[in-house]
Amino acid sequence: MQFIRLYGRVLGLLAADRWVAWGLALSALALAGLQFLEPVLFGRVVDLLSRSSSLGEQALWAEAATLLLVWGSVGLAGIGANVAVSLLADRMAHRNRLRMMNRYFSHVLSLPLAFHGDVQSGRLMKVMLVGSDNLFGMWLSFFREHLITFISALVLLPLTLVLNWRLGLILIVLVVVFTLVTAFVIRKTQAAQMQVERFHTRLAGNAQDALSNVMVVQSFTRLRSEAKQFSDIMRQVLDHQFPVLNWWAVVSVMTRACSTLTVIGIFVLGTVLHVRGQATVGDIVSFMGFATLLISRMEGAVAFISHLLFQAPALEEFFQVIDTRSTVPEKPDALDLPRSTGHVRFDHVGFAYPGGSRILADIDFDAPPGSTIALVGQTGAGKSTAMSLLQRLWDPVEGAVTLDGHDLRDITLESLRRNIGVVFQESMLFNRTIRENLLVGRPEASQEEIERACRLAEAHDFITRQPQGYDTMVGERGASLSGGQRQRLAIARALLKDPPVLILDEATSALDAATEARVQVALRNLMEGRTTFIIAHRLSTVREANTIMVFENGKVMERGTFEELVAADGRFAALVKTQLMGAQVPVAG
Template sequence: MRFIKVYGRVLSLLRPEWRTAGLLALANLAIAGIAFIDPVIFGRVVEMLTASATLPEAELWGRAASLLGLWAALGLGGIAAGMAVALLADRMAHRARKREMARFFGHALALPAAFHGGTHSGKLMRIFLTGGDTLFGLWLGFFRDQLVTFVSAIILLPLTLFLNWRLALALIALVVLFVGLTAAVIAKTEARQKRAEKFHNKLAADAQDALSNAVVVQAFTRLGAERRAFADVQQQVIDHQFPVLGWWALVSILTRSASTVAMLSIVVIGTLLHIRGQAGVGDIVSFMGFAGMLIGRLEGMVFFVARLFSTVPTLDEYFAVLDAESTVPEASDARPLQAGPGEVRFEGVGFAYPRGPAILSGVDFTARPGSVVALVGHTGAGKSTAMSLLQRIWDPSEGRITIDGQDTRDVTLESLRGAIGVVFQDSLLFNRSIRDNLLVGKPDATQEEIERACRLAEAHDFILRQSDGYDTLVGERGATLSGGQKQRLAIARALLKNPPILVLDEATSALDAATEGKVTRALRALMQGRTTFVIAHRLSTVRDADEILVFEEGRVAERGSFDGLVAEGGRFAELVSNQLAPAPVQSNVVPFEARVAA
């Protein structure tokens, strides 16, 4: 069954804890052994008491002392083993959860933009948190309770054959029947639970989506519609989950009645065997103890399996993220980028998304150290894709990209991206202090370096006006700051990073004219002495570029200076004409003076 494979992988994550796991296994074996011997001793005590009238008093006291002494010693041993399990299992599960969540977090962060673009952040957070908690619960449950059950059922139950094989066969048959019914329910509900879990994930994703866009919901009076949509998904969760719960309720009823059925069966079969002289009173008492112990442990195992079964879809998603591979794997012999003056070359670069059409084809250009290269063209022409390839968010399908003569695929990702600074159109800020957001560019920056970068980015003055200055929290995605303020912080962050290569991705397109002037001055300070790529739709911002590349349908259709391209009267000149031409006055609009005269 699917859940057995998943459970095996869950336990395999404990390999770093093999010493502790080994000690826990020994402690559980001791607990199971003691639990097996307890009913045997009790049966012998009962046999001794039934024969007390025929035994000499001295012999009776001797037997009683030895049996009770052994019983007490085993009881103390069981207590010690139980304490070891309680202490070690909890601590091991906490350590393992911390380690695995850190591994998941680091792996998910390193996955490429293609993964994050296709995975809802709300769903990813749910998988991250519930996955870690589920692993913790399964590890703890296994070593605290379930390992004893497995040892008792697999190893100790067959040993009852040496006590009385007839009663042992009856007990084994009861256990097999119990396990068989549980397995049948699992097989019946496995697919249904997986479907139900999909709606649980949709519920979390929809809630995250609406809450993160609460302003839009309120502005467009979508409150009622979002509530109804949420209620619809909730109903779908219930419709798919309740049938599964019904089957497990049946298992619960069978489980609660199993102990009574097992005891009654042992008593009836044992009595018949006793009448035939094939079982003693002590045997019957011992097997009643075995039945109570095993059925009790199996009841716990059923609820454990039910929990595991319900979480298999979540674990599947958790492991699916861990199994996701980067689209830009780092070569085993990758070496750090030797940053030089910052020459960037695209040599016959082509690119297509997996199973998709070509996005770039035959792109060739060289960006000289310290030059400014502008990439212009209609949306979808390939500008942003070209810069994504430079940062190795994807790798070229054809050709190669070099920085100072080094193929970007031959260097480490960390050194490559460390040499490139990016200022995005939408400044991405953490929900942390201004200082913490700036230190992303250079974690060891001094306060003097921070303030210098902020002055160059024309951000220092507005930061001092904040309630806590550089320690002011900016809110989620910088919600407490204006667009221009966020953009200037992003520029200051890039200045602190001090990279030889810079990418400006529509860095001023969302700003008003007054704010754009401040940000443009900050950008000039940032671009000084760096090889800079400017992605722009607003063509007036690239007038001073050393070279302009006009992208069209994934190719560089034209290249040259601003004035030279305009003079050629080609595609770029047409774009400039469309953007800079004054809007025509509609003929049916009556001039204000005429309306006054009328």
């Protein structure tokens, strides 16, 4: 059953703490045994009192003292075992909850951009937080309570048959009825609860989507529409949740009825057996204690199972993310590449997304160390896709991309990306201090190195004017800084990383002319001595490139220097004329 398989996997995550888990299991066995002894001892006390008239006072007190001493010892041992279970279970559950959060977080960060493009960040956060909390609750409740119930049902319950098999059969029937009713309701409600969890995920995704685009929501007066969409999903959650709750309410009523009938049955059958001389009053009292204990345990188990059913979809989502495999797997014997010389080659590269049509075809070029290569062309021509292959966000379906003669698939991802720096069109900053954002690519850099990089990036002066200088918080996505300031920080970050290969992905296209002029100075400092790839729509920014490649429909249609391509009067020349006509600026060269 899928339900049992999921539960088994949750417990299997504790493999690192298996010795603690075994210790808890032994403690649970001891607790189950001690709890089994208490009704037995109570029954023996009742039997002793019922025959007290036939015993002498001295014999009565001696036997009573022995029973009370044993009972007290059992009680103290039970308290000790409970304390041990609580402490060990709590610590193990907390430790493994954080361990699984760390594993999930690290795994999601390592997944390629293709995964993140398809999955909302709000959903990923919700899956991590809810999933890890559910794991914590399951581990804690299993070792604190439900392992004892399991042991009692499978091991100790048959021992009641030794005491009185007729009364023991009633308890076994009770357990069977509990199990059958619970299994039936699980089958009836499992699919519905999965649907409820899907709606919960949509709620989290829609909320994150609206909050991350709050400016659009307010500017386009989407407040009512977004709120209504949220309310509609909430109604669907309730419509699907209520039938599930109804079924479990029925289970609660039925289990309570079974419990009452069991107690009545033990009393009636015990009375009959007592009259026939087949059971003592102490036996009846002991079995009443067994029934009360077992009913309490079974009701707790049913509540736990119903809770687990509600948690199962969230846990399934958690494991789905954990099980997601990267589209760019790393070889076990991958090379940890030291600092590269920056020699990049695309060797007849072709690429298509899984199940999609060809996006790149026969891309073949060589970029010697220190050269500057510009990629130009219309949107969707394949420029950014080619640079995605250089960062190994995808693997080519034909040919190979190499760095210093090594196929990128033979290099560890960490060492590959350590050798590549990227300055994006949208400077992506963390909601942290300026210093922390700069240290992203090189955490060990000194203050002197940080300031040198910022001066080269034309950023030091505006940073020192900030309220706390380098320790100023930049806000979410760098909201407290202007576009030019954010971009110069991104350039300083790349300078500090000092990569031999650099990708400038529309690094100045979102800036005004005055800001772009300052950023271009910083970019020239950044490009010096590095193999640089420039993706640009503004053709004036690629004039100094050693080679310009014109992409069209996933192919390189032209290549050469700026002057050579303009003189050829082909596609590149047409693009230059179009831009110059649009800007109403005279053509030079």
